[in-house]
Amino acid sequence: MSRVTLSRYLIEETRSNHTPADLRFLIEVVARACKEISHQVSKGALGGVLGTAGSENVQGEVQKKLDVLSNEILLEANEWGGHLAGMASEEMEQAYQIPGQYPKGAYLLVFDPLDGSSNIDVNVSVGTIFSVLRCPNGCDNGCDLGEEAFLQPGTEQVAAGYAIYGPQTMLMLTLGNGVKGFTLDRELGSFVLTHDDIRVPESTAEFAINMSNQRHWEAPVQRYVGELLAGKEGPLGKNYNMRWIASMVADVHRILTRGGLFMYPRDARDPSMPGKLRLMYEANPMSFIIEQAGGAATDGAQRILDIQPTSLHQRVPVFLGSREEVERVTAYHREA
Ligand code: P6P
Numbered sequence: 001m002s003r004v005t006l007s008r009y010l011i012e013e014t015r016s017n018h019t020p021a022d023l024r025f026l027i028e029v030v031a032r033a034c035k036e037i038s039h040q041v042s043k044g045a046l047g048g049v050l051g052t053a054g055s056e057n058v059q060g061e062v063q064k065k066l067d068v069l070s071n072e073i074l075l076e077a078n079e080w081g082g083h084l085a086g087m088a089s090e091e092m093e094q095a096y097q098i099p100g101q102y103p104k105g106a107y108l109l110v111f112d113p114l115d116g117s118s119n120i121d122v123n124v125s126v127g128t129i130f131s132v133l134r135c136p137n138g139c140d141n142g143c144d145l146g147e148e149a150f151l152q153p154g155t156e157q158v159a160a161g162y163a164i165y166g167p168q169t170m171l172m173l174t175l176g177n178g179v180k181g182f183t184l185d186r187e188l189g190s191f192v193l194t195h196d197d198i199r200v201p202e203s204t205a206e207f208a209i210n211m212s213n214q215r216h217w218e219a220p221v222q223r224y225v226g227e228l229l230a231g232k233e234g235p236l237g238k239n240y241n242m243r244w245i246a247s248m249v250a251d252v253h254r255i256l257t258r259g260g261l262f263m264y265p266r267d268a269r270d271p272s273m274p275g276k277l278r279l280m281y282e283a284n285p286m287s288f289i290i291e292q293a294g295g296a297a298t299d300g301a302q303r304i305l306d307i308q309p310t311s312l313h314q315r316v317p318v319f320l321g322s323r324e325e326v327e328r329v330t331a332y333h334r335e336a
Pocket of ligand 1: 117210248251276
């Protein structure tokens with residue numbers, strides 16, 4: 001059987017009336033931008049793109065040269081096509097306005113252009129995370145797009161995906177009817193369907209959390225992780241393995257591939273900051289993907305996709321992955 005490329009998959013989705021043609025075009029453009037980012041990331045020191053850019057992003061985090069470059073690649077690839085009313089990025093404080101000379105479209109694109117960038121200089125997998133929303137009625141009325149147009153709960157996403165730049169470059173995508181995985185064939189220059197119907201195993205014996213923050217966690221997380229570490233002799237009756245890559249794309253990709261539980265809880269270091277990960281362009285797209293693959297995602301209290309955003313760069317606690325463990329740790333929060 002001939003190989004199914006991303007383009008063919010999207011055309012077949014459009015034909016079966018799942019995916020409007022302009023959404024198909026948007027996904028193709030984002031995928032093309034991810035190929036360019038993959039090319040730049042793979043150059044490493046040879047490309048003069050390692051190290052810091054000498055600037056900070058809206059989060060107050062030092063920007064890597066590749067953070068800035070990846071952001072620019074996504075903006076330039078998407079601004080002229082006529083499929084977007086606006087964009088928002090981890091790397092930009094304000095929403096990005098489509099330049100006046102270009103037509104506007106029906107969608108909003110929100111992204112973390114290069115997640116895990118602290119790993120770039122040590123050659124560990126990083127990735128691009130993106131989320132697609134519809135432009136609310138009238139938001140493309142020619143005036144500048146306000147932040148409020150983006151503040152939609154994750155249930156309003158029409159598509160979400162990530163590219164992981166690892167030993168292989170892969171694109172994982174959901175259009176709301178399952179999760180598909182595509183591997184970049186560098187000779188062809190095409191993303192080829194290699195994982196047709198991805199499912200997160202219901203149960204797992206593997207968890208992911210940054211254990212160095214343990215003393216800062218709230219009681220439900222202390223209780224839960226304590227039970228995981230107690231292993232077979234403990235209340236959960238089995239031994240657990242632990243992984244922490246400190247690159248959300250890589251940790252989530254592992255969970256999509258073989259199950260597991262990813263946790264980034266709030267902690268006492270900064271009570272005003274509910275965890276580290278951002279809702280709009282990290283937690284929401286990853287939660288959409290995980291749920292579409294049969295997993296679960298909460299902030300400890302509620303389903304992440306149900307959260308009504310209040311600001312573009314707001315942070316949320318994240319517990320996502322194998323449903324059995326997400327439900328357990330969420331139950332412990334509710335019992336507290
Ligand atoms: P820590 C990367 O900076 C990131 O935003 C996620 O990709 C990753 O899961 C997390 O932060 C790692 O955080 O505190 O372990 O360095």
